[in-house]
Amino acid sequence: xxASHPIHETVNAVYLSDSRRVLATLIRLLGDFNVAEEAMHxxxxxxxxxxxxxxxxxxxxxxxxxxxxxxxxxxxxxxxxFDSLDALGxxxxxxxxxxxxxxDAESVEDDRLRLVFTCCHPALSPDAQVALTLREVCGLTTxxxxxxxxxxxxxxxxxxxxxxxxxxxxxxxxxxPAPAELPARxxxxxxxxxxxxxxxxxxxxxxxxxxxxxxAEAIRLGRLLVxxxxxxxxxxxxxxxxxxxxxxxxxxxxxGEIILxxxxxxxxxxxxxxxEGIALVERALSSRRFGPYTIQAAIAGVxxxxxxxxxxxxxxxxxxxxxxxxxxxxxxxxxNRAVAIAMRDGPAAGLALIDGILDRGELSEYRPAHAARxxxxxxxxxxxxxxxxxxxxxxxxxxxxxRRFIERQLEELx
Amino acid sequence: xxxxxxxxxxxxxxxxxxxxxxxxxxxxLRASGVLLAAEPLYPADTAATVRVRNGxxxxxxxxxxxxxxxxxxxxxxxxxxxxxxxxxAARIPPAREGSIEVRPVRExxxxxESPA
Numbered sequence: 001x002x003a004s005h006p007i008h009e010t011v012n013a014v015y016l017s018d019s020r021r022v023l024a025t026l027i028r029l030l031g032d033f034n035v036a037e038e039a040m041h042x043x044x045x046x047x048x049x050x051x052x053x054x055x056x057x058x059x060x061x062x063x064x065x066x067x068x069x070x071x072x073x074x075x076x077x078x079x080x081x082f083d084s085l086d087a088l089g090x091x092x093x094x095x096x097x098x099x100x101x102x103x104d105a106e107s108v109e110d111d112r113l114r115l116v117f118t119c120c121h122p123a124l125s126p127d128a129q130v131a132l133t134l135r136e137v138c139g140l141t142t143x144x145x146x147x148x149x150x151x152x153x154x155x156x157x158x159x160x161x162x163x164x165x166x167x168x169x170x171x172x173x174x175x176x177p178a179p180a181e182l183p184a185r186x187x188x189x190x191x192x193x194x195x196x197x198x199x200x201x202x203x204x205x206x207x208x209x210x211x212x213x214x215x216a217e218a219i220r221l222g223r224l225l226v227x228x229x230x231x232x233x234x235x236x237x238x239x240x241x242x243x244x245x246x247x248x249x250x251x252x253x254x255x256g257e258i259i260l261x262x263x264x265x266x267x268x269x270x271x272x273x274x275x276e277g278i279a280l281v282e283r284a285l286s287s288r289r290f291g292p293y294t295i296q297a298a299i300a301g302v303x304x305x306x307x308x309x310x311x312x313x314x315x316x317x318x319x320x321x322x323x324x325x326x327x328x329x330x331x332x333x334x335x336n337r338a339v340a341i342a343m344r345d346g347p348a349a350g351l352a353l354i355d356g357i358l359d360r361g362e363l364s365e366y367r368p369a370h371a372a373r374x375x376x377x378x379x380x381x382x383x384x385x386x387x388x389x390x391x392x393x394x395x396x397x398x399x400x401x402x403r404r405f406i407e408r409q410l411e412e413l414x
Numbered sequence: 415x416x417x418x419x420x421x422x423x424x425x426x427x428x429x430x431x432x433x434x435x436x437x438x439x440x441x442x443l444r445a446s447g448v449l450l451a452a453e454p455l456y457p458a459d460t461a462a463t464v465r466v467r468n469g470x471x472x473x474x475x476x477x478x479x480x481x482x483x484x485x486x487x488x489x490x491x492x493x494x495x496x497x498x499x500x501x502x503a504a505r506i507p508p509a510r511e512g513s514i515e516v517r518p519v520r521e522x523x524x525x526x527e528s529p530a
Binding site for chain 1: 415496
């Protein structure tokens, strides 16, 4: 077929908009990730052949699911592997079950949620959850994921193969968790999405500060989750990502240097993201059963609504950190709370809290703790202490822009 | 599908859960048709490890690996999928003292010459 044929473009468009939905339903019908993936590609190949001749079907997605299912069953018969049909679970039934089983819109939407929960199953390693989610739910290629995480492609491919084998061998079910399990399982999904976002927002290592595609993918995942399962903290996480993302343009200079929140040009913040984020925070807060992501989003919202850094309502921010610290006693949150208190009550009050945290040895290897201590010492005129802490922070920095930023701070001290 | 739930406990916690509670748990699981077999084990220092090399068995005392937690017992269960197996494992009393490793049971395939 001529690649410029208009139907070719239609098939491409359907692939972009619907291939993940088709895959999600085929996994349910065929009971195996690899078989379903092959079936989906066969179905799109069949579309390229048949649609130019027969026209585009009224419901392309249903056509593709149906074609994929028949292709898979055909392939199984051709390979004369009837003995393995049992191993494919419900696949044998899928061959006789009426099309109504998958045409039902609700169960098809559930398929995408099933896919998300299966990819983020806590029996899979966190690395595997992230890789599998980006591969299966977002449709990124193995090479794209490998590049984004600075991991060799074969390592990443191996990780995905092992995860799929575990799903099959340990029989991780393809289902949305029961209500009793939902909160814990949703937390796992939110953690994966936020990890992807953060890897794109503050890359853990490497030459550049951010990898925009990963953050965009995480926001897309967040939107999908809110659409499928509008739980308060799912809204909270999406809000948090949007509010952080709104500052992306303003947080680095054209030559890639870090610009801290108080020095950012707020006219460069993305107002659409801020408006959407704040509406989501309000929606989550009004549910009264929100979690830590919602509180963090509310904090980001206070920053977003301040016209200037000086006009920031630090009282509100400290109050929100108090709530967050109660829900999550992690030292990183205690550190952020200490910085907010320094802004509200002066550097001495914040420094006392940070020294307390560092004395407990909890964050002694955490660069931002030393950088924050250095900054407060500098403001108090304790130059020698500031230099010592910046030097410690510099030793812990793993990113080029971070290193340059701390080096500039050190130069300005002298 | 069968799953083997391996109970791991630190040595000083081997008797932290009363036998009566484990018995009751086992009876409950057996009554609901989930449990195929379950046994507690004597401590790891009662073990002998056997290897056969060049056709000759050698025997040494103790378990293969020295770890903080030791195998303290097992439950062989029949569950629909991993989620159900995890739910059962969470009901095993020593889960609150140590840990339960849930492993799917593989079926032997006589046609397979060597492990893949």
